Amino acid sequence: MENNKLIEVKGLTKQFHKVDVLKGIDVDINKGDVVCVIGPSGSGKSTFLRCLNLLEKPTGGSIIFEGEELTGKRVDLNRHRQKMGMVFQQFNLFPHMNILENMTCAPVMLKKMTKAEAEAKAHELLARVGLDDRADAFPGQLSGGQKQRVAIVRALCMEPDVMLFDEPTSALDPEMVGEVLDVMKELARSGMTMVVVTHEMGFAREVSNRVMFLDGGVIAEEGTPDEMFNHPQSERLRSFLSKVL
Amino acid sequence: MSAWLDKLSETFIESGYYKLMLEGFRNTLIITAAAVVIGVALGVVIAMIKYLGEDVPWMKPFIFLCDLYVTVIRGVPVVVLLLVFYYIIMMSADGVTVAILAFGINSGAYMAELIRSGINAVDKGQMEAGRSLGLSRIQTARRIVLPQALRYVIPAIGNEFVALLKETSVAGYVAVKDLTRAGNLVRNNTYDAVNTLLLVAIVYLTLVVILTQLLKLLERRLAHGKQ
Numbered sequence: 001m002e003n004n005k006l007i008e009v010k011g012l013t014k015q016f017h018k019v020d021v022l023k024g025i026d027v028d029i030n031k032g033d034v035v036c037v038i039g040p041s042g043s044g045k046s047t048f049l050r051c052l053n054l055l056e057k058p059t060g061g062s063i064i065f066e067g068e069e070l071t072g073k074r075v076d077l078n079r080h081r082q083k084m085g086m087v088f089q090q091f092n093l094f095p096h097m098n099i100l101e102n103m104t105c106a107p108v109m110l111k112k113m114t115k116a117e118a119e120a121k122a123h124e125l126l127a128r129v130g131l132d133d134r135a136d137a138f139p140g141q142l143s144g145g146q147k148q149r150v151a152i153v154r155a156l157c158m159e160p161d162v163m164l165f166d167e168p169t170s171a172l173d174p175e176m177v178g179e180v181l182d183v184m185k186e187l188a189r190s191g192m193t194m195v196v197v198t199h200e201m202g203f204a205r206e207v208s209n210r211v212m213f214l215d216g217g218v219i220a221e222e223g224t225p226d227e228m229f230n231h232p233q234s235e236r237l238r239s240f241l242s243k244v245l
Numbered sequence: 246m247s248a249w250l251d252k253l254s255e256t257f258i259e260s261g262y263y264k265l266m267l268e269g270f271r272n273t274l275i276i277t278a279a280a281v282v283i284g285v286a287l288g289v290v291i292a293m294i295k296y297l298g299e300d301v302p303w304m305k306p307f308i309f310l311c312d313l314y315v316t317v318i319r320g321v322p323v324v325v326l327l328l329v330f331y332y333i334i335m336m337s338a339d340g341v342t343v344a345i346l347a348f349g350i351n352s353g354a355y356m357a358e359l360i361r362s363g364i365n366a367v368d369k370g371q372m373e374a375g376r377s378l379g380l381s382r383i384q385t386a387r388r389i390v391l392p393q394a395l396r397y398v399i400p401a402i403g404n405e406f407v408a409l410l411k412e413t414s415v416a417g418y419v420a421v422k423d424l425t426r427a428g429n430l431v432r433n434n435t436y437d438a439v440n441t442l443l444l445v446a447i448v449y450l451t452l453v454v455i456l457t458q459l460l461k462l463l464e465r466r467l468a469h470g471k472q
Contacts, residue, residue: 055373082379092374096392105388106378158378 004030006162006193007052011061014047021047023217024061029162029195034188036204036225037197039214040240045197048214049166052195053084066161082110085155089167091147093139099126099150100135103157118157125153129183145176149183156187163187165196201244205229213237256437257444269427270448276344276423277410283349284409285402288356289391291315295357296364297386311357318354324415326351331419340421344413352409359401363394396467403460407453414449424448 007029014022021044029035037045050056052063054070054077062071065080094102103125104118113121126132129149139147148168155163165184169177181203188194188207198204204211204225211228213221213236221228221237229245232238257263291311298304318326330347331340367390375385395402417426428445432438 053377055377078376078379078381080379081377084377086374086377088370088374088377090368090370092368092370094371094374094389094393096396106375106380109384109388110379155378164377 005064006031006033006066007195008064009052009061010064012048012051012058012063013060014044014051014056015059016047021217022051022058025217025219027212027219027222029193031161031193032191033210034194034208035196035210035212036208037195037212037214038199038201038204038240039212039220043214044217045214046166049164049195049197052164053081053086055086078110082106082112082158083161085158085160085163087148087151087155087163087165087168089170091139091144091151091171093147093151093154095139098136098138099131099142102139102150103154106154107157112158122153122157125156126150128186129153143176144172145179148172148176148180152180152183152187162193162195165194165198167197167199169198169200199244201229201241213240215240252437253440256431256435256440260431260435262431262435265422265427265431266424266444269422269424272341272416272422272427273410273413273424276341276348276413276416276421277406279345280348280352280409280413281406283345284352284356284405287350287353288358288360289395291353291357292360292364292394293386293391295361296390297382315354315357318351323348323351323412324418327415327419340416340419343419344416344421344423348409348413348416351412352405355405356402359398359405360394362401363396363398364390366397367393399464399467400460403457403464406460407456410452410456411449 005028009025009027009029012022012025013020025048037048039045047056051058052065054063058071062069064070066083068075068080070077070080094105097105100119100122103122104113104115107113107118107121108115112118123132123135126135129152131146131149131153134142134146134150139150142150152163152168168184169180172180177200181200184194184196184203185207196203196208206225208225211223211225212219213228213234215236221232221234227233228237229241232241257266291314294304294307294311298308327344327347331338331343335343335346371389371393372382372385375389376382380388413423414425416423417429422430424445428441432441435441
């Protein structure tokens with residue numbers, strides 16, 4: 001099953017100003033996995049996710065993506081990042097571009113597609129998330145939920161092999177969480193490999209096939225949603241779940 | 246009233262000095278416009294070098310040069326700079342060219358600081374979003390960060406534009422016939438100080454008012470696109 005591994009994380013550590021945020025994380029993410037990362041705030045969940053595409057430079061350890069070590073020297077990170085879509089808590093849409101331009105600018109600039117191809121792809125993706133009529137709108141004219149759906153399809157426009165979600169619903173008004181989670185569920189069903197840092201336990205339980213519980217910079221427990229939510233082994237996970245469920 | 250009109254006609258029309266005034270007006274416009282273009286271009290380049298060069302070891306010398314440039318320019322009066330260019334650096338060049346370069350290079354230092362403040366005002370998530378899509382640092386800076394930064398600082402660039410227009414009035418130091426110099430020459434030859442200086446002042450004022458209105462229009466336009 002060697003070739004089934006999409007991302008291998010080996011002994012990943014990260015320090016911020018001499019504070020150990022990640023203290024050695026080993027995990028493999030396989031093709032088609034939907035991995036939810038849960039844990040208390042400050043446990044290193046977001047840092048872990050941001051290390052996967054090297055938005056944060058790991059202090060130690062290695063990240064191997066599609067057989068290539070991203071943490072090595074002389075790696076064309078930009079090329080690998082094209083294959084790793086990312087969705088942020090704060091959406092990070094480009095406010096000076098309309099929705100269509102937000103989606104097409106990267107594939108066109110990177111010469112992955114012609115402008116016409118990128119626009120066709122963008123319209124198709126927008127239709128999939130029910131926003132094709134907003135293609136000419138600017139981000140400032142959209143609701144939070146709409147922005148996040150656009151952010152998801154903007155990443156998908158690059159046709160990535162894996163999607164990283166950094167608390168994608170945490171900045172949303174409660175009534176908009178559902179529409180974003182629906183898009184993510186649909187994406188998971190389509191077979192996309194996903195790593196999701198989230199506080200949405202319902203989503204983790206229903207959609208993921210693996211759940212990682214991060215606490216104090218280490219993976220404190222890992223398993224299937226059933227194991228994690230119904231039969232938690234460690235005291236730490238039990239106490240965490242009792243607070244959030 | 247008619248006596249004053251006669252005086253005006255005598256000073257500018259009959260004497261033929263209106264041609265000199267027009268030449269001065271033209272030179273002032275040329276120097277200001279060209280210097281603004283140079284200033285903004287220099288400002289963008291320097292701001293980008295300083296922005297992209299952070300934490301990049303081999304960029305250190307370039308950043309040092311940029312800092313040196315900004316420090317020197319901001320520490321030397323523009324008249325002195327103008328004289329240095331005219332008498333030392335470009336001895337045989339024509340005055341207007343010297344003035345364009347001196348004012349442009351002078352303005353670049355201020356523009357650089359302005360644009361850098363605009364870049365700093367752009368959310369850090371914008372760079373991260375660009376990088377996460379696979380764009381390089383330079384691509385993201387140019388296409389994502391810079392357009393937003395410029396939008397933030399357009400009012401400040403407008404102020405710099407107005408200041409520059411008025412600063413060019415010292416171009417006469419290097420024998421450029423700009424508006425001020427032309428007015429002063431006419432005053433010297435006609436002994437009509439009131440009307441020559443009044444005209445010069447009114448022309449500057451009018452230019453500034455027009456410029457300010459245009460900038461307001463531009464600002465409103467951009468604000469609209471943002472919605």
